[in-house]
Amino acid sequence: MSAATSPSERRVSARIGAISESATLAVDAKAKALKAAGRPVIGFGAGEPDFPTPGYIVDAAVEACRNPKYHRYTPAGGLPELKAAIAEKTLRDSGYEVDASQILVTNGGKQAIYEAFAAILDPGDEVIVPAPYWTTYPESIRLAGGVPVEVVADETTGYRVSVEQLEAARTERTKVVLFVSPSNPTGAVYSEADAEAIGHWAVEHGLWVLTDEIYEHLVYGDAKFTSLPAIVPELRDKCIVVNGVAKTYAMTGWRVGWIVGPKDVVKAATNLQSHATSNVSNVAQVAALAAVSGSLDAVAEMRTAFDRRRRTIVRMLNEIDGVLCPEPEGAFYAYPSVKELLGKEIRGRRPATSVELAALILDEAEVAVVPGEAFGTPGYLRLSYALGDDDLVEGVSRLQKLLGEAKA
Known part of the structure; x- marks a missing residue:
């Protein structure tokens, strides 16, 4: 064992050093930092309801x-x-x-x-x-x-x-x-x-x-x-x-x-x-x-809103050439395949992975999404629809405009 890898020299344990940062929280933190800096970022990253606690x-x-x-x-x-x-x-x-x-x-x-x-x-x-x-x-x-x-x-x-x-x-x-x-x-x-x-x-x-x-x-x-x-x-x-x-x-x-x-x-x-x-x-x-x-009245109201947003986001995502989004039946996430977009030119860049595509989307459309690599399946994006209806439509409209420019 070299001195550089000896236990006395290792500053962070191998066990803890191997842990990756939560990708979803990292995307959410970056989106919030950009918003705080005055950029009109719309975040689809965090998996939390936009409603207040009852x-x-x-x-x-x-x-x-x-x-x-x-x-x-x-x-x-x-x-x-x-x-x-x-x-x-x-x-x-x-x-x-x-x-x-x-x-x-x-x-x-x-x-x-x-x-x-x-x-x-x-x-x-x-x-x-x-x-x-x-x-x-x-x-x-x-x-x-x-x-x-x-x-x-x-x-x-x-x-x-x-x-x-x-x-x-x-x-x-x-x-x-x-x-x-x-x-x-x-x-x-x-x-x-x-x-x-x-x-x-x-x-x-x-x-x-x-x-x-x-x-x-x-x-x-x-x-x-x-x-x-x-x-x-x-x-x-x-x-x-x-x-x-x-x-x-x-x-x-x-x-x-x-x-x-x-x-x-x-x-x-x-x-x-x-x-x-x-x-x-x-x-x-x-x-x-x-x-x-207590009762489940509050969740019933939230579920109605999530269902409406679910149908909207799936429809709008599937209107984008190269995007395929199955209809989710639960939770509040859409998980579209973007494999057909990888390698295509979008505003002078050719994202080869969904990580690169997510970065391009944040830079060019000011929309935060989580790449599929975070969930073990490259070639996909996760979008949480637990955000306001207006922001949802605006955010996916930006995606439609940006990804609609993709060319071979």
């Missing part, structure tokens, strides 16, 4: 600020009353009956995902990750010592993987399969039959399933949300559900998520959290309690 939730937080009991440490695993409410909410929304002891309240969905993987993975364990995937999944798996194994689906299948693809990726090292429906970044939603088939396949091979249900209430048209442990009860002893209040209640900044899973795994993840962060902010937990205990 007033009754904010009111609950204000009251919590005044209550001295919330000025102190509380149990690392979450306020007992919030865990009980999450159990009731899980039964109400998913048809899945769980006990409060099966729940860990976390600092947002990202902490839930990492702690879930950390609790069940040993070094070298493989996790099957359908791609396109949210940027945080593979990084969390690697940080927990696991190995992400990508299974790619494209627009021809609506970005949904098959049991046959999953089976082809399974090895003797496979321990977990990741299941996300509705999906970030594609908006894909699995049918109940397809979800059930994947669940039974996991049971057959003794695999764990981590299922992210954060977009459970954001489905459109004839699509329906399906909770795997509810429809495949045999899976429950090896299934971890990740969820949170961020998307349903426009609470991205409040940072409250949770894990639902077998008691031993939840206890292990709670032990980890007790050393990593202790309890989630009590004020945010009380706000989350108001959210999960």
Whole structure:
């Protein structure tokens, strides 16, 4: 080992140094910086609703600020009353009956995902990750010592993987399969039959399933949300559900998520959290309690707006020559293929990758999008339609004008 690579000389650990910055947050930060500098940038990067958190939730937080009991440490695993409410909410929304002891309240969905993987993975364990995937999944798996194994689906299948693809990726090292429906970044939603088939396949091979249900209430048209442990009860002893209040209640900044899973795994993840962060902010937990205990009227209003924007963005994107955008059935993302545009001349430049195309779009149209490389599938762009209707139309109109100039 040379002096340059010796442990005493290494300033950042190999483990942490290998982690990439969140591409979606990086794009959002750049768009906001350009806007602050006076440029009229329209950002399609961040995956957060443009609606304010409902007033009754904010009111609950204000009251919590005044209550001295919330000025102190509380149990690392979450306020007992919030865990009980999450159990009731899980039964109400998913048809899945769980006990409060099966729940860990976390600092947002990202902490839930990492702690879930950390609790069940040993070094070298493989996790099957359908791609396109949210940027945080593979990084969390690697940080927990696991190995992400990508299974790619494209627009021809609506970005949904098959049991046959999953089976082809399974090895003797496979321990977990990741299941996300509705999906970030594609908006894909699995049918109940397809979800059930994947669940039974996991049971057959003794695999764990981590299922992210954060977009459970954001489905459109004839699509329906399906909770795997509810429809495949045999899976429950090896299934971890990740969820949170961020998307349903426009609470991205409040940072409250949770894990639902077998008691031993939840206890292990709670032990980890007790050393990593202790309890989630009590004020945010009380706000989350108001959210999960209340009605779903707020999300119904947001869903109506997202559905309208969904149809608009898909129509406008598909009007661009060289762009193919399947209609998303859930979440609030469009994931168009731009492969036919790569290599074509646009304002004197020939972007060879979707990273280069996204950079060109930001420079020339002042529109921020996230390239498909961030989600494991080059040749695509992700656009969040969780922004105002006027900005959406203006932003895609700029794309139409710019990309309409593409020539061989």
